[in-house]
Amino acid sequence: MSFSDVENPYPLISLPTVPFLAVVTDDLAAYLSCDMALVHNVFIRAINSIWRNAPLVKPADEVAFAGYSLTCLSAIHAHHHGEETFLFPFFQTKLDMSHNLEQHESFHAGMDTFQQYMNHVFQKKDKYDGEKTRALLKAFADPLVQHFHEEIPTISEERLRLLDKDGLQKVSDQLEEHIKSLPGKLTVFPFMMTHHNFEEAPNWPAIPAPIKWFARNIAPFRHYSYWRFSPYTRAGVPQKYSA
Template sequence: MSPTSDPYSLIPVPPPSPDDQHDNAEALYIDMILIHNVLIVGFNSIAVNAPLVRPGDEYAFAGYSLACTELVHTHHDGEESILFPFLQTKLDMSHNQEQHEAFGSGMAAFETYMRSVQSKTETYNKEKVQKLLNDFADILVQHLHDEISTITPEKLRTVDQAGFAKALKDHEAYAKSHPGLFTIFPFVMVHHDHKATPNWPPIPAPLRWFARNIAGLRHPSYWKFAPYKFNGDVQVYAS
């Protein structure tokens, strides 16, 4: 996938501070940038590949696209139920929550159509996919960029740090307790540039092995649309 063909720009990732200066505030800030970039890479991949889907690959492409929106739901639900309520005690999170609502109906329409393609109750139409994607992704990607400015390390360091540490643990537990082991988990792995940031996501070695070798086996046809293989190599669907 050529970078010049991608409709949405990624969020710049700052270099990490030395370990003795790397605190919870910086960790969350960088983690948020990286997971937001995973989503943006996903939207770019859907946009680029939508016109290229070959006959017989419509079901797989629909499943791939729905894995992307499933990650959006899990990510934003965790923010709204755990992180934002805590941060709201010190910072203004209202604009982030308003933006969440702004793209909701458009993304729901996209999901409804993709489920219809999966069930073969509607025929795959590349123009319809592109329009439905643009209707929500334009707003959502802008939100993903905007949100980062509200959670800079400087701002996060102004909140109660004991409460912040607890909120981060609760958020991590939330993410682990939700389904998506064979959809969200592999989606993250094949939409992140592991050569640029090799130690992300910060998960234990056995779980990283599972992610690279097992998680993608449930729906192998989905991941041929992703920009990276599970070993980190670049791939192109249409090549």
């Protein structure tokens, strides 16, 4: 575990020690379960980073920090929309997803309040306040991170093997095409890359090499000021924001 993962309020999800952490496999049931844990850890690292840096943000960096926080929310919203639109309806044919959907509803209002405040800071309509940021974050982060942890056992490899294999491949392909069509490639792409521990899973995310190269070497420069708050540099090196 790197120093970027310690001394944070929210614990990361423990990852299974299996080969597909390092190598993408054709075993979709095994890979999807692990993939979801890795995605959730990206979001937990970002929430920890917002919490950790909120009281440290310099006046010159307030707009960038708001942009960083808004990118995190955008990525989480996109992730949950993909689950609700593609994965969960298919999972529901064999698995009960009702609790997962109920949990999604439990933190939306808090996320919306935080998003509105950060939008106002970003647009310079509201004064930045580190303690207010922490309070608004905690209001939705507590149930959100609990959900991130509790969802993983509901989509375990064993449970996903109960599903029709061809059907699982079909919805996975549909979700992948949907993700490719989403906007935000100059924000969400570098966000994902700078919140993943590549020592744990060197070949994740499972995207084509040219897109991964773009996400690491081109995309970060459009909003370069945002990623100073990320726990990792675009090269995957642990970093801390210097107040």
